[in-house]
Amino acid sequence: MILTxxxxxxxxxxxxxxxxxxxxxxFMGGTPRIETAADLETFKSxxxxxxxxxxxxxxxxxxxxxxxxxxxxxxxLRFGDFVYVLIPNLAVIVVGRIxxxxxxxxxxxxVSDPQLEKARDEIVYTWEKKPLPxx
Numbered sequence: 389m390i391l392t393x394x395x396x397x398x399x400x401x402x403x404x405x406x407x408x409x410x411x412x413x414x415f416m417g418g419t420p421r422i423e424t425a426a427d428l429e430t431f432k433s434x435x436x437x438x439x440x441x442x443x444x445x446x447x448x449x450x451x452x453x454x455x456x457x458x459x460x461x462x463x464x465l466r467f468g469d470f471v472y473v474l475i476p477n478l479a480v481i482v483v484g485r486i487x488x489x490x491x492x493x494x495x496x497x498x499v500s501d502p503q504l505e506k507a508r509d510e511i512v513y514t515w516e517k518k519p520l521p522x523x
Contacts, residue, residue: 390459391472394452398476401448402483408441409487412494423500428507431497435511436521438491443519449477 415434419427456473459465495512499505514522 390455390464391469393455394469394472395476397448397452398480401445401480404441404444404448405480405483405487408438409490412438412490416490416494416497419497421498421500422504422508425504428504428511431494431508432511432521432523434494435515436523439515439519439521449480452477 412434415430419430422428422431452473456465456470459469460467495515497508499508511523
């Protein structure tokens with residue numbers, strides 16, 4: 389059971405990451421440039437979901453480590469079982485690095501107006517620096 393969770397959580401993390409990146413790509417496909425306040429509000433909504441998804445990712449990646457340590461303490465797992473934590477998490481890291489490019493493109497999405505650009509930059513700052521959206 390523990391080994392299943394050690395692999396399933398990172399797998400769920402990958403599925404979640406791919407899904408939320410597809411949402412971001414869909415937004416960018418439909419809005420190649422932020423031209424209106426409505427575009428900016430939609431951008432905020434998409435970014436908000438990205439931020440919440442990132443918090444879920446932390447849990448999905450952190451819990452297997454805790455489960456592994458608990459398994460070691462209770463002698464349910466052996467040291468070699470660490471591979472069930474390491475390999476799936478490495479896969480998540482690789483997928484995350486690939487998908488990070490989509491985020492970077494979204495963060496540099498062209499803007500038609502200086503005021504909208506300032507607002508976009510504030511959203512991006514929150515996205516990169518804060519755990520929760522503040523709007």
